[in-house]
Amino acid sequence: MAQAKLVRVIHGSVLDVVVDLRKDSETFGQHYSVILNDENRLQLFVPRGFAHGFITLSPQSVFSYKCDNFYDKESESGIIYNDATLSIDWHLAKEDLIISEKDLNLPSFKEVTQ
Numbered sequence: 001m002a003q004a005k006l007v008r009v010i011h012g013s014v015l016d017v018v019v020d021l022r023k024d025s026e027t028f029g030q031h032y033s034v035i036l037n038d039e040n041r042l043q044l045f046v047p048r049g050f051a052h053g054f055i056t057l058s059p060q061s062v063f064s065y066k067c068d069n070f071y072d073k074e075s076e077s078g079i080i081y082n083d084a085t086l087s088i089d090w091h092l093a094k095e096d097l098i099i100s101e102k103d104l105n106l107p108s109f110k111e112v113t114q
Contacts, residue, residue: 003048005066008063012038013058014054019079021113028113031088053081055091078112079108
């Protein structure tokens, strides 16, 4: 039930991050991040086989997704935001983050890719 996604920000600003989970890829385990906002009007294509996460950088954001497959709660997964292997810079201080209970309990990159 993987999904490819095309994402953009209609209002506000978001740091969007993708991680390559394809074990046979030259970029396996690497991440890419980009700021999407209503000024630069950039879009990001997230292929199947990539983890996808984001953080809002503005008080309010409207984030738009176009997906090529239906959402399936049973196949949902994730990686803990502060994974030491990935070392992602989320552009905000840890004390300024608001993280859901669900996201605080996600596994590490190594656990997801074993």
